[in-house]
Amino acid sequence: MKLLVTGGCGFIGTNFIRLMLDAHPDWSIVNLDKLTYAGNRLNLLDLEENAPRYEFVHGDICNRELVMDLLNDKRLDAVVNFAAESHVDRSINDPSPFVTTNVGGAQNLMECARQRGIERFVHVSTDEVYGTLGPSGKFTETTPLSPNSPYSASKAGADLMARAYFETYHFPILITRCSNNYGPYQFPEKLIPLMFLSAKADKSLPVYGDGLNVRDWIYVDDHCRGVELTLTKGREGQAYNFGGNAEETNISVVKTMLSILGKPESLITFVTDRPGHDKRYAMDFSLAARELGFAPTLPFSEGLARTVAWYEANGPWLEQVQSGEYRTFMDTWYEERG
Numbered sequence: 001m002k003l004l005v006t007g008g009c010g011f012i013g014t015n016f017i018r019l020m021l022d023a024h025p026d027w028s029i030v031n032l033d034k035l036t037y038a039g040n041r042l043n044l045l046d047l048e049e050n051a052p053r054y055e056f057v058h059g060d061i062c063n064r065e066l067v068m069d070l071l072n073d074k075r076l077d078a079v080v081n082f083a084a085e086s087h088v089d090r091s092i093n094d095p096s097p098f099v100t101t102n103v104g105g106a107q108n109l110m111e112c113a114r115q116r117g118i119e120r121f122v123h124v125s126t127d128e129v130y131g132t133l134g135p136s137g138k139f140t141e142t143t144p145l146s147p148n149s150p151y152s153a154s155k156a157g158a159d160l161m162a163r164a165y166f167e168t169y170h171f172p173i174l175i176t177r178c179s180n181n182y183g184p185y186q187f188p189e190k191l192i193p194l195m196f197l198s199a200k201a202d203k204s205l206p207v208y209g210d211g212l213n214v215r216d217w218i219y220v221d222d223h224c225r226g227v228e229l230t231l232t233k234g235r236e237g238q239a240y241n242f243g244g245n246a247e248e249t250n251i252s253v254v255k256t257m258l259s260i261l262g263k264p265e266s267l268i269t270f271v272t273d274r275p276g277h278d279k280r281y282a283m284d285f286s287l288a289a290r291e292l293g294f295a296p297t298l299p300f301s302e303g304l305a306r307t308v309a310w311y312e313a314n315g316p317w318l319e320q321v322q323s324g325e326y327r328t329f330m331d332t333w334y335e336e337r338g
């Protein structure tokens with residue numbers, strides 16, 4: 001199979017490309033990435049230099065001509081769309097790029113793929129499209145979409161477009177909705193790598209609100225396997241939930257990290273909450289278990305220790321991804337939260 005992966009220089013895309021090239025000697029991958037502040041070409045430089053089955057293309061999923069040419073010239077069979085603006089806090093600051101890439105870019109990819117007769121298209125979405133849960137229950141694929149942030153609204157917009165492409169054109173699209181990923185290469189604006197950076201520097205760890213919001217954590221490789229199973233076995237037109245069966249409050253995640261790092265809990269600072277902050281996510285992934293044979297494999301405690309060890313061993317990577325744009329956003333955002 002010849003696969004177009006978009007957003008492959010980001011966190012999940014990088015892990016996905018590495019895993020797929022290892023697992024499938026007969027697959028080749030073209031990675032189309034715009035290299036926003038969150039994309040890092042160096043993540044996969046070893047593959048660019050040594051792996052004939054991998055090719056990097058610098059470009060935007062919103063560019064109709066470029067995507068059309070790529071699908072044609074490279075004779076691609078399938079698409080996996082990871083490309084997105086992915087950080088909720090940035091979407092609160094400025095929703096526009098989220099609409100442009102997450103809705104417009106996704107639709108452009110679908111349209112180009114439809115016109116080129118692409119055989120399979122996996123659109124990578126998120127649990128956040130369902131909104132928020134109370135203290136009990138889990139999201140299923142039939143939970144109504146009820147997004148609360150500009151980020152999740154833009155992801156829900158693309159999910160609805162995907163549905164419309166299936167119903168209207170019988171376009172062979174599948175949707176994945178996964179909970180919070182963690183693992184190597186995650187950009188240090190997200191909770192776990194940000195707390196790692198702060199703790200290592202003995203700086204305060206900014207926990208939003210009361211720290212009791214709950215996320216369902218999944219190790220990134222397990223999510224990547226879910227995307228792979230969807231691509232190879234999923235039913236066209238279907239959305240599949242994926243999760244880690246690992247509900248944790250934010251404060252508990254942060255305290256565990258401090259304990260792994262041997263740092264004091266006095267570093268924790270409760271700051272002004274994120275507006276529209278979803279209280280709890282939890283995924284019912286029984287459909288993916290039944291139809292695709294999916295199951296998360298790594299317990300959260302083991303995955304977290306492995307992740308912290310990866311960041312410990314990759315200090316230069318962490319330094320290098322903190323570009324000027326990263327620092328400007330982070331300084332302003334956290335200054336405003338006190």
Ligand code: NAD
Binds near residue numbers: 013061124
């Ligand atoms: P990320 O921010 O780390 O990476 C996004 C990548 O997309 C970057 O390499 C960036 O350069 C690229 N990109 C952005 N706009 C682009 C454009 N217009 N054209 C081409 N490339 C572009 O994000 P991530 O955490 O790896 O998430 C990947 C996907 O998975 C996203 O669609 C996200 O919504 C979804 N998702 C993420 C999580 C999570 O916990 N991180 C969970 C569920 C779903």
Ligand code: DAU
Binds near residue numbers: 127250281
């Ligand atoms: O659930 C899937 C989603 O997970 C993905 O779709 C998103 O792309 C991804 O960014 C992630 O969204 P979250 O908002 O859940 O992740 P984030 O790491 O930003 O925050 C996790 C929790 O930690 C959330 O409840 C907010 C809280 N938090 C986050 C930051 C950055 C803090 O308390 N302090 C912080 O400084």
